[in-house]
Amino acid sequence: MRVAGVNRSGLYYEPVGENEENLRLMRLLDEQYTRTPFYGSRKMTEWLALQGHAVNRKRVSRLMDLLGIEAVYPKPKLSQPGEGHRIYPYLLRDTTVDRVNQVWSTDITYIRMAQGFCTWWR
Numbered sequence: 001m002r003v004a005g006v007n008r009s010g011l012y013y014e015p016v017g018e019n020e021e022n023l024r025l026m027r028l029l030d031e032q033y034t035r036t037p038f039y040g041s042r043k044m045t046e047w048l049a050l051q052g053h054a055v056n057r058k059r060v061s062r063l064m065d066l067l068g069i070e071a072v073y074p075k076p077k078l079s080q081p082g083e084g085h086r087i088y089p090y091l092l093r094d095t096t097v098d099r100v101n102q103v104w105s106t107d108i109t110y111i112r113m114a115q116g117f118c119t120w121w122r
Contacts, residue, residue: 018066025053026063033069040071 018026025048032039032047039047041061048055064070081087097103111118 022063025055025060026067028053029060029063030067030069033064033067037069037072040073043071 028048028051029044032044036043041057041064044064045055045057045060048060092103095103108119
């Protein structure tokens with residue numbers, strides 16, 4: 001075994017699967033995630049406590065990782081440009097605005113409504 005550089009214990013090791021309680025918790029987490037995909041490990045821990053399962057947040061986080069689920073929320077750095085994205089120059093940088101109608105601008109405001117957004121142009 002020295003020639004291959006592998007320990008004998010690594011050859012015969014068979015990983016132990018999850019116990020029945022963890023499998024039951026994983027099923028509950030999967031069902032709740034289907035209903036509320038925005039729940040993270042903290043909220044899932046609270047929900048499980050309300051269902052009568054006293055579990056640690058770290059355990060819930062580990063089980064969520066095993067299931068491959070994570071809370072749906074805006075990730076950081078969303079306004080960073082993508083690779084290869086061209087950055088356009090600001091054309092009015094050295095311009096002095098000294099007369100009417102020399103420079104025009106606009107603003108688009110999105111107002112959240114019950115059924116979507118209302119767009120307001122100025």
